[in-house]
């Protein structure tokens with residue numbers, strides 16, 4: 001009986017409670033249950049079955065406003081997000097500033113699988129420099145672990161979830177061992193043009209890494225590498241891998257994937273974990289505190305059953321929080337006791353401190369060479385095909401900002417929708433009737449868009465705390481966010497703009513608008529890239545960090561964090577692959593300590 005009610009959960013005994021079912025929670029529950037631990041997963045959102053609910057094949061004409069984004073559904077009507085977004089009804093948060101430069105926007109998903117149902121699936125490994133940034137330039141913090149500690153877990157996650165990509169041997173852009181990556185898809189013509197022209201500027205363009213199956217997973221070889229010596233787990237995952245189909249390149253991944261060709265926690269982590277018989281899931285369970293025993297150990301968690309409004313408590317030997325970085329912080333800060341009056345595991349005073357997002361800036365252009373292209377095969381991944389890894393490591397210290405960024409770009413002819421032919425006036429001067437139709441055909445597929453994704457250095461002005469007045473509809477105090485970019489980030493955003501304009505011009509194209517030279521205007525608001533991490537950083541010293549190298553809180557030894565909260569830095573690489581690799585690493589540690597009866 002894997003999906004259970006809150007009332008049933010209270011009467012059961014568990015080894016581990018996992019809060020949250022997204023990338024971090026899904027991976028944690030997978031690793032623990034495949035090794036025999038009995039796990040209760042508590043998820044605030046509703047039950048969600050992508051196989052039957054995903055609107056994969058619906059065409060724009062079947063949706064209100066032809067599927068166009070609205071404030072409720074910013075990524076379009078068919079986006080897989082349910083009960084989530086920048087605002088969640090009944091669950092407010094407080095922003096101390098409203099302007100773009102000082103605002104932090106918080107995206108949440110309230111559904112089984114969290115944001116993994118609709119994320120971009122870009123899955124890049126952090127490199128060796130990314131774990132020791134402070135040692136290189138004196139800014140921010142080093143992680144208490146190195147690339148070598150994480151590498152075996154990157155290997156496993158890539159093999160399990162399925163990531164396409166290639167090895168290019170570039171600086172701080174790690175290669176994967178044989179057998180980890182799937183072959184990348186064929187690039188589109190616009191990708192090839194970017195590759196050719198950016199190459200002339202000395203900017204490398206290489207295959208992107210995304211969690212999408214370009215072919216069936218290696219179910220004969222990988223299971224033994226994923227679960228050595230564990231025949232039951234090998235059998236379960238071998239069977240499950242055969243049930244996942246390869247991508248047929250026809251539908252937008254952001255709607256989710258009913259054939260299980262891309263990674264979602266709901267299609268990749270949870271089915272095998274449930275097949276072990278060791279996982280129980282309670283959905284609509286809004287956790288608000290971790291409870292503490294007299295011995296200083298976590299006893300379990302308190303939650304509100306969102307379907308009844310009833311307060312419940314469940315217990316286990318170990319508690320893992322993976323509710324997404326800021327929500328994990330919120331739970332810790334709301335868990336007050338005589339021993340921890342300022343929030344659980346907060347003796348350092350650092351819970352809520354050093355939240356980070358990714359530096360983002362965008363520019364697009366139109367390329368005459370791509371106009372009026374004859375019909376050709378435009379099949380492509382519904383997302384990143386190729387990308388530019390950061391290429392100026394050898395120029396650190398000369399650019400006016402620390403660290404670097406990678407460039408995600410796209411073009412080509414995706415399915416036309418409302419908006420495909422909008423905003424052409426800057427090219428046509430305005431046209432109507434027959435001429436407008438001709439223009440729409442001429443320009444369709446001739447645009448390229450560039451998005452920079454850069455590293456933010458943690459700073460003491462970017463943090464969250466509990467607002468003293470505001471509560472959500474369950475009576476749970478909410479977060480209040482403070483945000484500030486430093487000049488490292490704003491200068492990086494200005495550099496992105498200059499680079500994008502240079503590439504567009506090298507393609508013989510025209511920039512739409514102008515490249516922004518003022519970095520403070522070029523940078524996207526905090527949180528808007530939806531890569532928030534930090535808030536409970538790991539470190540080697542209990543006075544300055546919240547967890548140790550195992551993401552085990554210094555203060556409460558049976559409490560672990562396996563989302564982005566313990567990240568000590570936020571490399572330019574998108575965070576989710578690292579969240580999963582780290583969650584597997586931490587879950588292995590929990591299993592080992594439980595076997596040794598130390599937990």
Ligand SMILES: Cc1cc2nc3c(=O)[nH]c(=O)nc-3n(C[C@H](O)[C@H](O)[C@H](O)COP(=O)(O)OP(=O)(O)OC[C@H]3O[C@@H](n4cnc5c(N)ncnc54)[C@H](O)[C@@H]3O)c2cc1C
Nearest residue numbers: 020022023024044114115120121122287324563574575576
């Ligand atoms: C549109 C979009 C595109 C993205 N693209 C990329 C990308 O290409 N690459 C990349 O690396 N990252 C990307 N991300 C970010 C990525 O989705 C997150 O990094 C990742 O999902 C974080 O995993 P998580 O487990 O910490 O949180 P989530 O996936 O958000 O899961 C957290 C879960 O915990 C539940 N929860 C929250 N609070 C509670 C509570 N109090 N009690 C119980 N349950 C709770 C939530 O309902 C949710 O289901 C993208 C995000 C979005 C929205």
Ligand code: SF4
Nearest residue numbers: 247251253257261262
């Ligand atoms: S493009 Fe491929 S992976 Fe993405 S939703 Fe469609 S079939 Fe699934």
